[in-house]
Amino acid sequence: MSDKSHHPNQMTGAAMIVRALVDHGVKHIFGYPGGAVLPIYDELFQQSEVEHILVRHEQGAGHAAEGYARSTGRPGVAVVTSGPGATNMVTPLTDALMDSIPLVCITGQVPTHLIGNDAFQECDTVGITRPCTKHNWLVRDVNDLAKVLHEAFYVASTGRPGPVVVDVPKDVQFATGTYHPPRKADVHVSYVPRLKGDATLVRKAAALLASARRPVIYSGGGVINSGPEASKLLRELVEVTGFPITSTLMGLGAYPASGKNWLGMLGMHGTYEANMAMHDCDAMLCVGARFDDRITGRTDAFSPGSKKIHIDIDPSSINKNIRVDIPIIGDAANVLGDLLQAFKAESMKSDIKPWWQQIAKWRARNSLAYKKNDDVILPQYAIERLFAATRGRDTYITTEVGQHQMWAAQFFGFEEPHRWMTSGGLGTMGYGLPAAVGVQVAHPDSLVIDIAGDASVQMTMQEMSTAVQFELPIKIFILNNQYMGMVRQWQQLLHGNRLSHSYSEALPDFVKLADAFGCVGIRATKPADLDGALEEMIAIKRPVLFDCHVAALENCFPMIPSGKAHNEMLLPVEANDEATAVAFAGGKALV
Amino acid sequence: MDQPASAYFMEERHDPVESHTLAVLVQNEPGVLARVIGLFSGRGYNIESLTVSETESQKHLSRITIVTTGTPMVIEQIKHQLDRMIPVYRVVDMTLTGRSIERELAMVKVRGGGDNRVEALRLADAFRARVIDATIESFVFEITGNSAKISQFIDLMRPLGLVEVSRTGVAAIGRGPEGM
Numbered sequence: 001m002s003d004k005s006h007h008p009n010q011m012t013g014a015a016m017i018v019r020a021l022v023d024h025g026v027k028h029i030f031g032y033p034g035g036a037v038l039p040i041y042d043e044l045f046q047q048s049e050v051e052h053i054l055v056r057h058e059q060g061a062g063h064a065a066e067g068y069a070r071s072t073g074r075p076g077v078a079v080v081t082s083g084p085g086a087t088n089m090v091t092p093l094t095d096a097l098m099d100s101i102p103l104v105c106i107t108g109q110v111p112t113h114l115i116g117n118d119a120f121q122e123c124d125t126v127g128i129t130r131p132c133t134k135h136n137w138l139v140r141d142v143n144d145l146a147k148v149l150h151e152a153f154y155v156a157s158t159g160r161p162g163p164v165v166v167d168v169p170k171d172v173q174f175a176t177g178t179y180h181p182p183r184k185a186d187v188h189v190s191y192v193p194r195l196k197g198d199a200t201l202v203r204k205a206a207a208l209l210a211s212a213r214r215p216v217i218y219s220g221g222g223v224i225n226s227g228p229e230a231s232k233l234l235r236e237l238v239e240v241t242g243f244p245i246t247s248t249l250m251g252l253g254a255y256p257a258s259g260k261n262w263l264g265m266l267g268m269h270g271t272y273e274a275n276m277a278m279h280d281c282d283a284m285l286c287v288g289a290r291f292d293d294r295i296t297g298r299t300d301a302f303s304p305g306s307k308k309i310h311i312d313i314d315p316s317s318i319n320k321n322i323r324v325d326i327p328i329i330g331d332a333a334n335v336l337g338d339l340l341q342a343f344k345a346e347s348m349k350s351d352i353k354p355w356w357q358q359i360a361k362w363r364a365r366n367s368l369a370y371k372k373n374d375d376v377i378l379p380q381y382a383i384e385r386l387f388a389a390t391r392g393r394d395t396y397i398t399t400e401v402g403q404h405q406m407w408a409a410q411f412f413g414f415e416e417p418h419r420w421m422t423s424g425g426l427g428t429m430g431y432g433l434p435a436a437v438g439v440q441v442a443h444p445d446s447l448v449i450d451i452a453g454d455a456s457v458q459m460t461m462q463e464m465s466t467a468v469q470f471e472l473p474i475k476i477f478i479l480n481n482q483y484m485g486m487v488r489q490w491q492q493l494l495h496g497n498r499l500s501h502s503y504s505e506a507l508p509d510f511v512k513l514a515d516a517f518g519c520v521g522i523r524a525t526k527p528a529d530l531d532g533a534l535e536e537m538i539a540i541k542r543p544v545l546f547d548c549h550v551a552a553l554e555n556c557f558p559m560i561p562s563g564k565a566h567n568e569m570l571l572p573v574e575a576n577d578e579a580t581a582v583a584f585a586g587g588k589a590l591v
Numbered sequence: 592m593d594q595p596a597s598a599y600f601m602e603e604r605h606d607p608v609e610s611h612t613l614a615v616l617v618q619n620e621p622g623v624l625a626r627v628i629g630l631f632s633g634r635g636y637n638i639e640s641l642t643v644s645e646t647e648s649q650k651h652l653s654r655i656t657i658v659t660t661g662t663p664m665v666i667e668q669i670k671h672q673l674d675r676m677i678p679v680y681r682v683v684d685m686t687l688t689g690r691s692i693e694r695e696l697a698m699v700k701v702r703g704g705g706d707n708r709v710e711a712l713r714l715a716d717a718f719r720a721r722v723i724d725a726t727i728e729s730f731v732f733e734i735t736g737n738s739a740k741i742s743q744f745i746d747l748m749r750p751l752g753l754v755e756v757s758r759t760g761v762a763a764i765g766r767g768p769e770g771m
Binding site for chain 2: 126127130131134135138155159160188189190191314315316318319320323
């Protein structure tokens with residue numbers, strides 16, 4: 001027995017956790033210590049391979065890990081304690097589940113013999129996180145720990161990525177057992193997602209596309225999750241086919257915004273040309289998107305005349321909201337590669353020039369137009385200037401949730417995948433600031449900007465302290481209109497302009513707040529001052545809170561009122577009171 | 592409102608509802624049943640009946656048989672949602688295979704005397720139910736069969752002094768030499 005204890009693979013559970021992180025190539029983790037994870041923190045203290053970023057609230061650790069994951073394509077890792085540490089992770093876990101972000105969260109748990117006793121800082125972590133993780137484990141035996149940790153990384157990053165939780169009781173962290181390193185040859189017993197698309201269906205899809213007269217490609221976050229190869233193949237497919245392409249919020253950057261076939265984002269706040277093309281197309285190729293309700297609007301009026309091809313790695317995404325004609329289950333890169341080959345073998349049989357002429361007419365409506373103003377900064381203008389100021393730089397953008405998020409999606413052009421981190425599915429206000437922390441940790445020399453709103457940013461404002469401590473020069477660009485803008489917009493459009501609790505009476509002075517945090521505060525209130533202030537922000541190599549005062553009552557258009565069809569969009573130029581009243585008739589039930 | 596105002600209220604389609612029996616082979620690990628049940632409650636699916644037991648102890652496999660109802664699109668969703676759970680090996684729609692046998696066991700307690708007692712015994716005989724407990728004034732019958740047969744037997748016992756029923760829920764298996 002004494003021989004065994006000197007074996008290099010004999011170690012404590014806490015040491016196994018750190019060892020597994022190293023074995024999986026993890027360089028950074030985000031976390032917050034507490035009683036039930038002290039053995040892990042003791043191990044972290046005595047090594048230098050894994051750097052721990054101390055956040056100020058566990059939710060911040062989760063979103064930072066999400067930003068880290070989304071900007072690198074590798075799983076983000078968070079370590080939190082039992083009880084409140086675990087419950088504070090519920091929002092980021094749900095967020096990561098909705099947006100398919102690989103996250104490995106290690107939670108401490110009270111010692112095994114106290115589980116179920118309502119012990120101090122005890123909660124049923126696996127019970128609470130069961131519906132908001134891809135999978136979770138409670139490890140009761142230290143000799144199971146290595147296997148579970150490796151399985152956790154496998155599950156988080158294989159197939160459709162997602163968050164996992166490994167709950168480790170404190171006695172298991174102290175106990176000594178046998179560690180084994182991850183083995184490539186290990187195949188999971190029950191979870192082996194299909195990666196290769198069915199060849200017959202791929203040929204059918206290629207034939208459908210080759211004979212389409214009004215085709216459109218609709219891509220989503222799955223293309224980005226699949227990795228750089230998928231984006232490359234998507235671009236090649238667009239080039240070879242000459243088809244127009246639109247994308248979901250999550251898919252921005254897979255195809256460059258400067259590309260000539262780009263229609264802009266689709267959906268509730270998408271461009272007119274993108275939504276009209278979706279509505280009128282005769283062949284739709286959906287890659288790595290899931291026909292979310294913000295995309296489809298009225299499902300019974302969604303793209304009524306089209307044959308639909310759906311490529312997705314998750315079979316449960318197929319036929320969930322919209323019935324499709326050719327479902328292809330597989331990894332986006334694999335299927336796009338096969339489809340490209342099959343399409344080249346087909347040769348285009350129809351003329352899509354008239355379709356492009358139609359699209360040109362829709363484009364000419366200029367659905368993102370807004371009235372310029374010399375006195376107040378319009379939020380759209382602020383994003384346009386921010387985009388201009390960052391062009392040619394190595395830039396990553398995160399956002400909070402609301403109007404500013406939609407304006408960022410509309411007016412900031414993304415040229416590359418992994419550059420755009422936003423909470424799409426869950427819509428988590430407070431996501432962007434900690435996500436920016438995570439992105440900056442992964443890309444220390446890049447320009448990382450959180451496009452924020454004054455309301456959202458206050459939800460996780462405490463993480464500015466993390467940025468200062470770890471010298472992460474994130475830029476928080478706040479479009480400050482003193483309202484919860486999107487809530488106010490809906491109240492105006494749907495609830496008789498009764499602005500119930502959407503006005504922030506007592507906003508902090510963000511410049512003074514920056515000072516208090518020990519970072520830099522900048523304020524801009526006039527359009528003429530904006531460019532100079534943006535240059536100043538970018539030049540500062542420290543965290544910055546940028547308080548950009550924008551027009552308070554600006555609405556985000558174009559907009560498909562929810563429950564309406566794609567061809568029932570409300571455009572900004574037409575959004576006078578009467579048109580708005582008609583478009584939103586019957587309104588209060590809208591969600 | 593003549594048309595639904597919201598995407599959230601759009602699914603008021605009236606496709607016919609079907610009943611399907613699903614056989615689910617799972618890794619027998621803690622919480623696996625909670626996951627399956629949580630999926631049904633979380634996504635608003637129906638469970639008509641659910642049975643579970645370990646079937647291959649060496650491989651730690653359990654078999655769950657679920658009878659559920661829904662439109663064809665919902666049934667398809669349920670199967671995909673089950674199949675993507677990490678500890679789930681296989682999901683087979685026994686109803687779609689069209690070649691499955693379904694059985695349920697029930698224990699039925701009847702209390703009474705005189706003619707009712709004689710009639711209960713006579714019916715039990717006709718349904719091939721066995722007496723597994725008896726007192727001067729009661730019987731417990733054990734009956735096996737498809738769910739409709741069991742329900743019919745229970746209905747017949749009601750006027751004869753039915754006290755209580757315990758049913759196992761449906762277990763199903765495919766006909767022929769192949770396994771699932």
